[in-house]
Amino acid sequence: MPSTKSDWKDALFGYVNMINEAALLFDERKLKEIPDEEHRRRMTRRIHNTAQRDPKIPLKPIRSEMRARIERHKLKGAEAVADVSIHLVRSYEQRSQPWLEERVERERLRFVRIGKSWRLDSVQPLDPERASEVAVPLEEEVTSDDYGRISVMPSIPYMNPKALYNAKSRVYPGSATGSHYGYGRLSRGIPYRRESAVAYAERWWNEGNPNYETFDVNCTNYVSQCLFAGGAAMNYTGRRESGWWYKGRSKDQELWSYSWAVANALQHYLAAPRAAGFRAEAVDSPEQLHLGDLICYDFDGNGRFQHNTIVTAFTPDGMPLVNANTVSSRHRYWDYRDSYAWTEQTRYRFFHIADEF
Template identity: 60%
Template sequence: MPDRQLGWKQALVDYVSVVNEAGLLGDAKAFRRVPDPYHRMRLVRRAEALEERAALVRFKPIRSEMKARLLRYEAKETEVAADLQLHTVRSYEQDRFPWLEERVEKERIRLIKSGTRWRVDGIEPIATEQHPLPMAHANRELVDEYGWPSRPVLPSIPLIKTDAEVPARSKVYAGPGTSGSWEDGYERSMPYRREEAVAYAERWWDRPNPAFENFDVNCTNYVSQCLFAGGAPMNYTGRRETGWWYKGRSGGQELWSFSWAVANSLQHYLSAPRAFGLRAEAVDSPRQLQLGDVICYDWDGNGGYQHNTIVTAFTPDGMPLVNANTVSSRRRYWDYRDSYAWTEQTRYRFFHLIDEF
């Protein structure tokens, strides 16, 4: 048994080495040693997109390190299924100024034994940025301002716990036309504390805050937490299809707005004009963004946004670096050409948050 385990684990090590080396070289041809043709195609498409980026930007990768962690596996005599976590740290440089980008990806890998040797037979990413929060059996005729049905049947996802780590000074606005407010009500002229939003994004980029539920598709939940940590007041309406809020449980019922956790809904919420509360203005260029601002991603270019990130740093020439969840990412270049979800049709929305709520 030890010899058999050593064989398939060595095949995993060899695969990780190939991917790490090819990623640093940035050459699509370097992936020819990846055994699964479908995954090889994914990696090649990503490498080609990065080659196109290299023609547009002035920074270059100078070092790459990939750490692999075996999360779980099921082993048989001639077949193994293993879940692998890949933590990639890459160093980039522009005008002699270096920075680090980090990413945590998970893959499910199938290995088979052929004769006396083990080889990788299939590779599938466990999570990517291209899938929105699922909504089952929705009545598509009931579509509200956020682009979602008014009364969908949603997956069961618990909400905030009682010991949530959130800013003590945050207030909650009930919204016009609603009865009453939650917590202390809305306090005018609250500043957006951009540094605190970024600090929260940096602390929790690679692990969930235990005060909140960690969704399978967690990008928008994570961004909402960051905005809330920066002082953005919740707009509690009591209706999941309106406002921006995350209240918790009541009688076993989960209470959170679509805009808190669904990528397309947050994009719609930030697009809508309002006199106070969480507000943003759409700008034309990523260069116009500041720390704590938000970028939304429409991979297919059809108007449905599937991913959100928060700006946490900048390159020397002023381009945003972003943090995100689902695929946990820290200081990743804003255009996401290195995502499996990216396509030539990808469209972006750049939201600059108003400095006072």
């Protein structure tokens, strides 16, 4: 993909225009000028997967804009390497009703100068949505009643005032200190405020809340923050392999549960039965989800979940649109067929969060 001008940024501009047009028109032929064969296959596969959605789902992209921001670059002789964030804003239409999707993908691009022109040489995605995760131990404190039914014992929730969204307006009954925040058991009947969870998801979809750690693979940390903003009580056990809790970092010590920050661990926590506190119910289809519910993604189909999203809107025909992190996404169609991570083996779990805790 040569540029007629002697600036590698012009070659970058040409690349962004090319991939934007190819995705909008579902036309993989427009990618032929990408010299990086692996990336060309990667993008072709994504276009093909998206185009193969169920024809009964009339999703029609009508307008698309991509803006590239250079985060950092290094120019040395006839080579330029740049880390670039590409902000996609795409309009869809269904039954004459439009909505906007936003997504920010980060890539590392290498350009080379040939004569007086620059051309793209290679592309590497920087935020893979199918990041490999270290296996973590999982356990739950359980007890059985006289009938052999299993339930998880609730533990004392931890309330972190600095992490709260709109914290000044929140009061938790049962606080051991008698103040707005502290340790204590929550009384039954605390509602899950779905609109607050969604408002938090909308506020922080493309930047990190400074009151929390931000990770390279941030999808589950982000979703956990949204749940907490909606009123889900932390299940504080003090052990990273159990409960669902966050206290931050103390020097080099990570003070949060695996379920707070690791995709498969959160899926495991949501799937465990519990009689009280933060809990969820697995449902059969995306149509059964409400605002503030969760979708978990197993891209390899091997039972190990690698990604989580939160439902923040719906298409005109009632299918979920989701927000997510790692690849920052807002109102993205729930099936993720437009992700580099998606495969024919992809499996989903749909969790309806309890209306009361």
